[in-house]
Amino acid sequence: MDLSIPLYLENFIDGKLIPPRSGNYMENIDPATGSLFNYVPNSNESDIETAVEAAKNAFIQWSRTSAEDRFLIINRIAALIDGNAHELALAETKDNGKPLWLSKKVDIPRASANFRFFATGIMHFAAESHMMEDKAINYTLRQPIGIVGCISPWNLPLYLFTWKIAPALAAGNCVIAKPSEITPVSAYLLSKICIEAGLPNGVLNIVHGKGEEAGEAIIRHPAIKAISFTGSTRAGQRIASVAAPMFKKLSLELGGKNPNIIFGDCNWDKMMRTTIQSSFSNQGQICLCGSRIIIEETVYDQFKKEFIERVKLLRVGDPLSEDSKQGAIVSLQHFEKISRAIETAKKEGGTILCGGKAVNPGGRCGKGFFIEPTVIEGLGPACETNTEEIFGPVVTLQKFKTREEAIDLANASNYGLSATIWTQDISIANKLAMELNAGILWVNCWLLRDLRTPFGGFKNSGVGREGGWEALRFFTDAKNVCIEI
Ligand SMILES: NC(=O)C1=CN([C@@H]2O[C@H](COP(=O)(O)OP(=O)(O)OC[C@H]3O[C@@H](n4cnc5c(N)ncnc54)[C@H](O)[C@@H]3O)[C@@H](O)[C@H]2O)C=CC1
Numbered sequence: 001m002d003l004s005i006p007l008y009l010e011n012f013i014d015g016k017l018i019p020p021r022s023g024n025y026m027e028n029i030d031p032a033t034g035s036l037f038n039y040v041p042n043s044n045e046s047d048i049e050t051a052v053e054a055a056k057n058a059f060i061q062w063s064r065t066s067a068e069d070r071f072l073i074i075n076r077i078a079a080l081i082d083g084n085a086h087e088l089a090l091a092e093t094k095d096n097g098k099p100l101w102l103s104k105k106v107d108i109p110r111a112s113a114n115f116r117f118f119a120t121g122i123m124h125f126a127a128e129s130h131m132m133e134d135k136a137i138n139y140t141l142r143q144p145i146g147i148v149g150c151i152s153p154w155n156l157p158l159y160l161f162t163w164k165i166a167p168a169l170a171a172g173n174c175v176i177a178k179p180s181e182i183t184p185v186s187a188y189l190l191s192k193i194c195i196e197a198g199l200p201n202g203v204l205n206i207v208h209g210k211g212e213e214a215g216e217a218i219i220r221h222p223a224i225k226a227i228s229f230t231g232s233t234r235a236g237q238r239i240a241s242v243a244a245p246m247f248k249k250l251s252l253e254l255g256g257k258n259p260n261i262i263f264g265d266c267n268w269d270k271m272m273r274t275t276i277q278s279s280f281s282n283q284g285q286i287c288l289c290g291s292r293i294i295i296e297e298t299v300y301d302q303f304k305k306e307f308i309e310r311v312k313l314l315r316v317g318d319p320l321s322e323d324s325k326q327g328a329i330v331s332l333q334h335f336e337k338i339s340r341a342i343e344t345a346k347k348e349g350g351t352i353l354c355g356g357k358a359v360n361p362g363g364r365c366g367k368g369f370f371i372e373p374t375v376i377e378g379l380g381p382a383c384e385t386n387t388e389e390i391f392g393p394v395v396t397l398q399k400f401k402t403r404e405e406a407i408d409l410a411n412a413s414n415y416g417l418s419a420t421i422w423t424q425d426i427s428i429a430n431k432l433a434m435e436l437n438a439g440i441l442w443v444n445c446w447l448l449r450d451l452r453t454p455f456g457g458f459k460n461s462g463v464g465r466e467g468g469w470e471a472l473r474f475f476t477d478a479k480n481v482c483i484e485i
């Protein structure tokens with residue numbers, strides 16, 4: 001199929017690719033080269049209105065389409081993603097700056113897995129029943145909500161866009177979706193794939209644009225009854241302030257400042273390899289990255305020495321090169337934010353153990369946005385560096401003596417998304433898992449994903465859970481029917 005990328009991307013509304021009604025576009029920059037990639041629609045309320053009308057019409061049929069037919073169509077989308085994985089991976093890398101090998105290995109396979117997982121899931125998502133002995137029987141229907149909004153960020157563009165859309169569609173809803181304006185291309189290509197897969201017109205509408213304009217128009221629209229959002233805590237707060245008084249269902253997956261707790265008895269090699277990944281995968285731009293490494297005092301010096309040696313080997317360079325372990329930071333604005341955070345760490349008294357500077361890989365990437373993987377020590381738990389999400393290739397090292405101290409350091413955060421624990425002592429791991437304030441705990445692993453498990457955070461990391469039945473419950477309304485016997 002034709003997955004060429006035009007200079008002007010288009011919205012996908014009512015089954016057609018169309019320009020924004022205002023005719024306004026924004027520049028979309030390739031972060032590895034700093035040059036123009038294409039133009040993205042700067043859509044507004046009237047585009048959202050058109051999409052909502054299309055979705056309203058489509059819902060009449062889609063909500064009555066059998067689960068088996070929805071399964072077949074959604075599976076065709078998954079197969080087309082797999083069949084076009086190379087083009088999609090290239091587009092993702094050019095748009096986001098992540099290494100091509102990572103797009104191929106993680107982002108695009110996960111996008112098709114999301115569709116396949118929820119297509120299959122809906123075939124098993126049954127109504128529940130409750131008997132009241134000989135008095136009555138209750139059965140609980142799970143009905144599609146209607147029109148729902150899905151808004152996703154730039155760090156894992158197609159991976160997170162589809163993580164929302166797939167369960168929403170499988171559950172029988174029609175969707176108005178907005179990808180990040182910073183990485184719109186894979187969502188644009190998904191529009192073409194949905195046409196090819198035979199998704200009925202208006203079932204999925206993809207509207208491009210800024211958060212404050214197109215995004216807020218989705219949040220404010222009275223016909224959109226549920227919102228699934230992944231992104232910054234700041235945007236999540238704003239969205240909640242608009243949507244909550246309208247009594248919309250909300251699922252908010254927000255930021256993290258995740259602790260990675262290392263005990264001396266752990267499987268050292270595995271911990272080292274995985275800690276490099278959990279610190280710097282995707283240039284540290286994953287909400288689950290372990291940005292605060294908390295190490296048992298007895299092994300602190302050994303950890304510091306070996307970790308720095310390995311970090312220095314991480315080659316930062318052209319995302320198209322197989323040798324590059326680290327690609328570009330997603331945008332100039334984000335590059336500047338990370339650079340400022342490193343300066344703040346220095347002002348707070350932190351010592352930069354390695355990294356800390358911009359990188360110029362030269363050649364076609366001479367004007368791109370690259371930062372060295374950076375390791376900082378000497379900062380306490382309360383400083384800005386250890387409390388604010390940096391969302392880049394920057395980690396801090398802190399040490400602990402006792403288990404209680406490790407727990408206090410780990411929990412010293414307004415975020416509570418995930419935490420990683422490294423120990424061979426399963427009893428200690430279980431005790432820590434009980435005490436840590438986070439929604440997702442990894443023991444002796446990181447980002448080992450089972451799509452059936454509840455995914456989401458405590459505290460300022462969000463509200464609600466995604467994944468498995470949680471997602472299908474979120475995208476349906478429960479209706480209980482009680483029949484007296
Ligand atoms: N998954 C995560 O945890 C992510 C965290 N971030 C954090 O957020 C910081 C800022 O990055 P941004 O790109 O500005 O993220 P953002 O949270 O502003 O954007 C994420 C998505 O939300 C949309 N959006 C923004 N404001 C909105 C609003 N008021 N109503 C509806 N939609 C809205 C955006 O257009 C985009 O599609 C990053 O430096 C990072 O710290 C960013 C992306 C993902």
Ligand SMILES: O=C(O)/C=C/C=C(\O)C(=O)O
Nearest residue numbers: 155230253286287288449
């Ligand atoms: O579902 C996953 O495997 C990962 C999700 C990651 C995010 O939500 C994020 O980085 O924002």
